[in-house]
Amino acid sequence: MKKSPSPKPQQPNRTVSIIGTGSYVPERVLTNADLEAMVDTNDQWIIERTGIRERRIAKEGEFTSHLAAAAARSAMANAGVAPEEIDLILVATITPDTFFPSTSCHVQRLIGAKNAACFDVNAACSGFLYSVEIAQQFIANHTYDTVLVIGADKLSSIVNWHDRNTCVLFGDGAGSAILRSREGSHGVITTFMGSDGTLGDILHMPGGGCALPVTKENADQHFNTLHMNGRETYKQAVTSMMKAAQKALEQSGLTTADLKCIIPHQANIRIIEALASRLHLPMEKFHINLDRFGNTSAAAVAIALDEANRIGRFHRGDYILLVVFGGGLTFASSVIQW
Numbered sequence: 001m002k003k004s005p006s007p008k009p010q011q012p013n014r015t016v017s018i019i020g021t022g023s024y025v026p027e028r029v030l031t032n033a034d035l036e037a038m039v040d041t042n043d044q045w046i047i048e049r050t051g052i053r054e055r056r057i058a059k060e061g062e063f064t065s066h067l068a069a070a071a072a073r074s075a076m077a078n079a080g081v082a083p084e085e086i087d088l089i090l091v092a093t094i095t096p097d098t099f100f101p102s103t104s105c106h107v108q109r110l111i112g113a114k115n116a117a118c119f120d121v122n123a124a125c126s127g128f129l130y131s132v133e134i135a136q137q138f139i140a141n142h143t144y145d146t147v148l149v150i151g152a153d154k155l156s157s158i159v160n161w162h163d164r165n166t167c168v169l170f171g172d173g174a175g176s177a178i179l180r181s182r183e184g185s186h187g188v189i190t191t192f193m194g195s196d197g198t199l200g201d202i203l204h205m206p207g208g209g210c211a212l213p214v215t216k217e218n219a220d221q222h223f224n225t226l227h228m229n230g231r232e233t234y235k236q237a238v239t240s241m242m243k244a245a246q247k248a249l250e251q252s253g254l255t256t257a258d259l260k261c262i263i264p265h266q267a268n269i270r271i272i273e274a275l276a277s278r279l280h281l282p283m284e285k286f287h288i289n290l291d292r293f294g295n296t297s298a299a300a301v302a303i304a305l306d307e308a309n310r311i312g313r314f315h316r317g318d319y320i321l322l323v324v325f326g327g328g329l330t331f332a333s334s335v336i337q338w
């Protein structure tokens, strides 16, 4: 009789922490005044309706993988981790350099992480937290020890620069984190993830895939750019972020009073204000940088996390909440003990 292979010995799950963070934004600044010269808009409208003052735009030849690799180097330095130690690279993006190879494979080449497995995660603006959850599962069950998670987007490459409803909102950038098991704090306590595919068409790019391939006719109709129903997206953003925050708090057994800092998706200051009011939390608890970077999609929450970490908004042992939503629809929230 053929001998069946013996299963791997069961090891108890281990806790998973973010041991370092990083970020990168392109040098070029696009201000609201610059946009006034491009479309029928004005600084006052943009600030009052969104809170955004300026955003960063990648230069010619600077791709999502370059932004991601720069953010990865920043996180590796912060964590004291060498490229060869990375077992898995996850890049959350909706603006990959190429459909394939994945952007994470491009990043692997750029940073020399030769021992890593690589794949991309597409959950739009929620992609970074989806990736944190994937990383946490792989590390908790001992498949991998060190995972590099990156949220990176070059939304300037898919924005319709003639559409004032959308072009004022977005920017380019990347944020990253390195996850490992670490003694001394619980780390990622829980992540709640949700989606609603019936609402996909309120925020989407219809073209470029097999449904509407890249042709001159399709490009002329702007199918290869981002389309958004702003008011509907706004409504769904508030509802879904609220739901995600409540679920993650419930799952972790914590309340808002336990939280040192909240890192929300950086889409619109009014969305964050609505969330703060519903959670009965003061705005001071929220880390906000959308005034400087606009909405950088999958990168937004990751850049904000890195900034908040570096300026010491929380310390080892503190509880923080990250909460996001994005196209799909997708939404997610993580409770982390730093």
Ligand code: UT7
Binding pocket: 040, 041, 042, 045, 046, 049, 050, 125, 164, 165, 166, 168, 203, 228, 230, 231, 233, 234, 237, 267, 268, 295, 297, 325, 326, 327
């Ligand atoms: O990661 C997720 C990405 N998306 C979001 O988070 C977006 C969520 N939605 C929003 O943030 C808001 O809905 C917007 C900022 C996009 C728009 O704000 P709003 O208060 O919902 O404005 P609106 O769409 O109801 O438009 C009000 C007016 C309209 O003019 P009329 O029809 O009242 O004459 C728009 O045409 O503002 C006009 N408008 C603009 N005016 C000057 C729209 N965009 C602009 C603009 N500059 N850039």
